[in-house]
Amino acid sequence: MSAATPPLLAGSSHRKPAGSGTRLRLLTAAREVVEDGGYGAASVLAIADRAGVAAGTLYRHFASKEELFVELFRAACDRELDVMRASADGVPAGGSHVDRLETVLATFASRALARPRLTxxxxxxxxxxxxxxxRLAYRARYASLVADTLRRAIEAGELPNQDVELTxxxxVGGCGEALVGPISPLSDAEPSPERVxxxxxxxxxxxxxxxx
Amino acid sequence: MSAATPPLLAGSSHRKPAGSGTRLRLLTAAREVVEDGGYGAASVLAIADRAGVAAGTLYRHFASKEELFVELFRAACDRELDVMRASADGVPAGGSHVDRLETVLATFASRALARPRLTxxxxxxxxxxxxxxxRLAYRARYASLVADTLRRAIEAGELPNQDVELTxxxxVGGCGEALVGPISPLSDAEPSPERVxxxxxxxxxxxxxxxx
DNA sequence: TTAGCATGTGAATCCTGATTCACATGTGCG
DNA sequence: CGCACATGTGAATCAGGATTCACATGCTAA
Known part of the structure; x- marks a missing residue:
């Protein structure tokens, strides 16, 4: 009932490819499978196959399939958040806070359009x-990032006062939904990302x- | 492999409680179960129990569980759409098209807040x-209703030109997401519907x- | 070399529901 | 009355996947 936490970066033994190659391979395989088949296609077998290992091996590295997913999910979301934050910081010079806000969401959208399935x-x-x-937790984090930027803009007098959290x-939801059309597997139109x-x-x- | 389509309103035989009471009872039971437990809780057994019939009976009226859900889903969405449309028409007199637009979405929101689980x-x-x-189809329909109203407002010169579909x-997505916070089972704050x-x-x- | 540990294997096992089916029951009609 | 049809029953069956487990196979260290 303990274990479950693999070497990670070790501290006891000696050379270890670092972070257990297989563990990482599984995570990557899982992401790939999800990216082009959705969670539905991501059975333990499918993931293990893609990673080139047996099903049982997955359980050497994760307590359950769900746990693997959670980790995958966190990694992906964290990456997105980082990029969004960075994009805001990339609006230097005379850029307004509203510019930053706009940039954050535009970044969100661009990246979503680039990797529809994963998004x-x-x-x-x-x-x-x-x-x-x-997922809920991360949505909140996305919204939180947006809220911060928004709040700053309001404080700077660039925008009228309003319910920051809700807006x-x-x-976030609005951008997400606007993206779903273009993103969804059934989309026929597929407008250019630029226009969107x-x-x-x-x-x-x-x-x-x-x-x- | 045929059947599956029950009496409906009959045309052959004589008196029949109309539309088969049990069928309706199943639909209702399903909605109730979903309303307070989500799809996850809506097993065939749970639904049948609630309807006061045996599991097998469900298959006398629906080809599969999925089909029952589809029907339930359609009914619920159609009702929402009707109400939203009606609310728009309820803005008579000197109301602007923008007023109508605002009303449609406010109605959407109010109803969502009133029945969180179902929403x-x-x-x-x-x-x-x-x-x-x-679901995708209905989302599109919601958006379509909004798009129509929006288009009219633009044509009337009340609003600047823009990408109507996307907006x-x-x-729809924005309102939905803004609602998810208040709606979701985990929500702690629970702000007053009015404020939202x-x-x-x-x-x-x-x-x-x-x-x- | 050998014990010990980490890791891998994949067939067997379990679980969770959906779906089926052989068996009532009831009602109208010839 | 007795057949035919609609409807209901619920235990048995199936199916799809996750999870386990008894059995390798190294690699490291003493």
Missing amino acids: WALLAEPVDPLVDAE AAAL VAAIRTFVRGAVGDRR | WALLAEPVDPLVDAE AAAL VAAIRTFVRGAVGDRR
């Missing part, structure tokens, strides 16, 4: 409860009450 | 592929570029 999986696809809980959630992102920028500025 | 199920909860497909999707709806009205007007 779908992160945002909305059916999953086990454990992962779903994680932030609505922005442009429209999203407009949407964001309007939604927060920015009068250009 | 969650309709909007985002994990389901079988068949139902999920239905509509973003509005008010914030949503503001959000909508801004998002479409309405300068009050």
Whole structure:
């Protein structure tokens, strides 16, 4: 009932390829499988196969399939958050806070459009409860990042006062949904990412009450 | 392999309680179970129990569990759409198209807040592929309703020109997401519906570029 | 060399529900 | 009455996957 936590970076033994190659391989395989088949296609067998190991091996590294997913999920979301944050910081010079806000969400959108399946999986696809809980948590974090930026803009007098939390959630959700059309497997139109992102920028500025 | 389609309104035989009471009872039971336990809790057994019949009976009326869900889903969504449409028509007199737009989404929000579980199920909860497909279709319909209203407002010169489809999707998604916080089982805060709806009205007007 | 540990294997096992089916029951009609 | 049809029953069966486990196979250290 203990174990479950593999070497990680070890401290006892000597050379170890670092972080157990197989563990990482499994994580990667899982991401790949999810990316092009969704969670539905991500059976233990499928993942193990892709990673080039036997099903049982997965359980040497993760207590359960769910746990693997949770880890995968966290990694993916953290990466997204980092990139979004970074993009905001990348708006230096005379950029306004509203510019930063717009940039954060445009980044979110661009990346989503670039990896539709994964985004779908992160945002909305059916999953086990454990992962779903994680999802809620991360949505909140996305919204929180947006909320911070929004708050700053308001404090700077760039925007009218408003319910920051709610607007932030609505922005994240709005962008997400606007993306779902283009993203979803059934989408027929498939408009150019540029147009979508442009429209999203407009949407964001309007939604927060920015009068250009 | 045929059958599956029960009496409905009959045409052959004589008196029949109309539409088979049991069928309806099953539909209702299913909705109830979903409303307070989500799809996860809605096993064939649970539904049948609630309806006061045996599991096998369900298959006298529906080809499969999925089919029952699809029907349930359609009924629920259609009802919502009707109410939303009606609410728009309820803005008579000198009301602007933007007023109508705002009303439609406020109605959406109010109703969602009143029946959190069901809304969650309709909007985002994990389901079988068949139902999920239905969900996409209905989301599109919601967005379409919003898009129509939005388009009219633009044509009337009340709003600046914009990507109507995308904005509509973003509005629906934004409202949905803004609602998820208050709605979700984990929500701690639980702000008053009034405040949420008010914030949503503001959000909508801004998002479409309405300068009050 | 050998014990010990980490890791891998994959067939067997378990679990969770959906779905089926052989058996009532009831009602109308010839 | 007795057949035919609609409907209901619920135990048995199936199916799809996750999880386990008894058995390798190294590699490291004494």
